[in-house]
Amino acid sequence: MSKRPISAELYERAKAVMPGGNTRVTVYMKPHPYYADHGQGCRITDVDGIERLDFTNNYNSLIHGHAHPDVIAAVGAQLQRGSAFPMASETEIDLAEHLCARAPSFNHVRFCNSGSEAVMFALKAARAHTGKPKIAKCEGSYHGSYDFAEVSLDSTPATWGNAEPKSVAYASGTPQSVLDEVVVIPFNKPKEAERILRAHTKELACVLVDLMPNRGGLIPATPDFVEMLKRVREDTGMLIVLDEVITLRLAYEGAQSLYDLRADLTALGKIIGGGFPVGAVAGSAAVMAVFDPRQDKTPLPHSGTFNANPVTMVAGLTAMRLLTRDEITRLGKLGDKARTGVAAAMKSVGMAGQVTGLGSLFRIHVHDRPLSDYRSMLMMADEKAILAGIVGYMRDHGFFVNERGVCSLSTPMGDAEIDAFLDCFKDALAAVPDQTQAAD
Numbered sequence: 418m419s420k421r422p423i424s425a426e427l428y429e430r431a432k433a434v435m436p437g438g439n440t441r442v443t444v445y446m447k448p449h450p451y452y453a454d455h456g457q458g459c460r461i462t463d464v465d466g467i468e469r470l471d472f473t474n475n476y477n478s479l480i481h482g483h484a485h486p487d488v489i490a491a492v493g494a495q496l497q498r499g500s501a502f503p504m505a506s507e508t509e510i511d512l513a514e515h516l517c518a519r520a521p522s523f524n525h526v527r528f529c530n531s532g533s534e535a536v537m538f539a540l541k542a543a544r545a546h547t548g549k550p551k552i553a554k555c556e557g558s559y560h561g562s563y564d565f566a567e568v569s570l571d572s573t574p575a576t577w578g579n580a581e582p583k584s585v586a587y588a589s590g591t592p593q594s595v596l597d598e599v600v601v602i603p604f605n606k607p608k609e610a611e612r613i614l615r616a617h618t619k620e621l622a623c624v625l626v627d628l629m630p631n632r633g634g635l636i637p638a639t640p641d642f643v644e645m646l647k648r649v650r651e652d653t654g655m656l657i658v659l660d661e662v663i664t665l666r667l668a669y670e671g672a673q674s675l676y677d678l679r680a681d682l683t684a685l686g687k688i689i690g691g692g693f694p695v696g697a698v699a700g701s702a703a704v705m706a707v708f709d710p711r712q713d714k715t716p717l718p719h720s721g722t723f724n725a726n727p728v729t730m731v732a733g734l735t736a737m738r739l740l741t742r743d744e745i746t747r748l749g750k751l752g753d754k755a756r757t758g759v760a761a762a763m764k765s766v767g768m769a770g771q772v773t774g775l776g777s778l779f780r781i782h783v784h785d786r787p788l789s790d791y792r793s794m795l796m797m798a799d800e801k802a803i804l805a806g807i808v809g810y811m812r813d814h815g816f817f818v819n820e821r822g823v824c825s826l827s828t829p830m831g832d833a834e835i836d837a838f839l840d841c842f843k844d845a846l847a848a849v850p851d852q853t854q855a856a857d
């Protein structure tokens with residue numbers, strides 16, 4: 418008998434109409450997913466009536482938690498007036514103006530409906546602007562589901578090659594031609610990465626980088642890695658495309674401001690939609706001109722039925738206005754407290770472990786090998802079991818933590834929520850040996 422019988426029942430229905438009963442692999446888990454009933458502030462309640470503090474925030478997209486009253490009011494008012502039109506609307510100008518005022522590298526913006534789309538259009542824009550076919554990306558970094566951006570997302574020692582990282586397919590059926598157009602570089606290894614980038618400059622439109630890739634370990638880029646990217650751009654004209662779908666929250670102007678970096682193009686998503694589906698490409702006016710439809714032949718035509726729909730636009734504007742510099746600083750301090758507390762808890766029980774992340778994001782690692790990139794982050798089988806035990810324990814005791822140990826904070830949180838998280842984490846460590854054996 419499942420601990421969550423109503424979720425189990427729903428999953429039975431789901432299996433009849435969706436492959437594996439699932440439409441989003443991140444929410445899938447054995448023996449069945451959690452089914453949400455409602456969320457309020459930093460709490461989420463599942464259909465089995467269990468309330469948890471939400472440290473996942475719909476995979477780092479709900480910076481103000483659930484059902485923020487200002488977002489509800491803005492969306493409610495917009496819904497009364499219609500949700501999507503075959504016309505442009507003032508709401509898209511409002512959000513574009515807000516975003517362009519936030520970061521110096523955002524001269525112009527185009528909206529789409531997901532972070533995956535944003536990355537796809539940023540890469541297409543880089544190709545259209547430079548006339549070059551290839552893109553470079555870092556091994557192990559997740560950028561959504563565009564074929565080119567997926568390359569080498571889950572390379573393993575068996576596939577990643579001996580010397581330079583090999584381009585490895587993520588999804589079955591990925592054409593060889595896609596792999597041939599993607600140059601894979603190691604994250605945070607500036608010498609090796611620079612050599613690879615320079616070997617391909619004739620064909621490289623851009624390098625796609627997440628400055629703190631969450632699947633790659635939530636390890637911040639080192640300053641010398643970023644300096645290398647700037648140097649190669651300067652020398653070769655290769656564009657820098659940043660994926661700030663998650664990292665925008667790290668500073669008012671996004672993570673790029675922490676490195677004094679101005680990206681040529683930045684892919685945005687998640688928090689800029691205020692809880693609704695969204696993506697955007699922002700960048701220099703010169704590069705963004707490829708989207709300009711005033712030309713006889715637009716270099717990169719870009720359309721989408723729900724692009725800049727006014728519901729997303731008003732929700733996003735409300736959420737972004739609420740994400741002030743002060744709130745980012747306050748969340749950063751809470752993040753520091755969580756990181757320090759998690760590391761101290763592991764140390765106090767003599768457990769090998771460490772914490773990565775910055776600002777309102779942190780990731781729990783259950784080994785103490787030096788962390789610099791995707792390869793160094795990978796876990797052994799027994800370590801995977803320990804992490805699964807900790808996550809399972811915390812989910813059973815009132816905390817929704819993602820399966821990789823990546824946690825994000827939301828503005829409804831304060832010291833009390835971090836203290837409660839740390840108490841539960843300590844209990845989880847004490848219970849880990851049992852938990853690794855436990856079945857749902």
Ligand SMILES: Cc1ncc(COP(=O)(O)O)c(C=O)c1O
Nearest residue numbers: 531532533559560561662663686
């Ligand atoms: C860094 C990064 N880029 C892109 C994406 C894709 O965004 P979406 O899920 O909205 O397509 C994600 C999603 O988790 C992400 O974390």
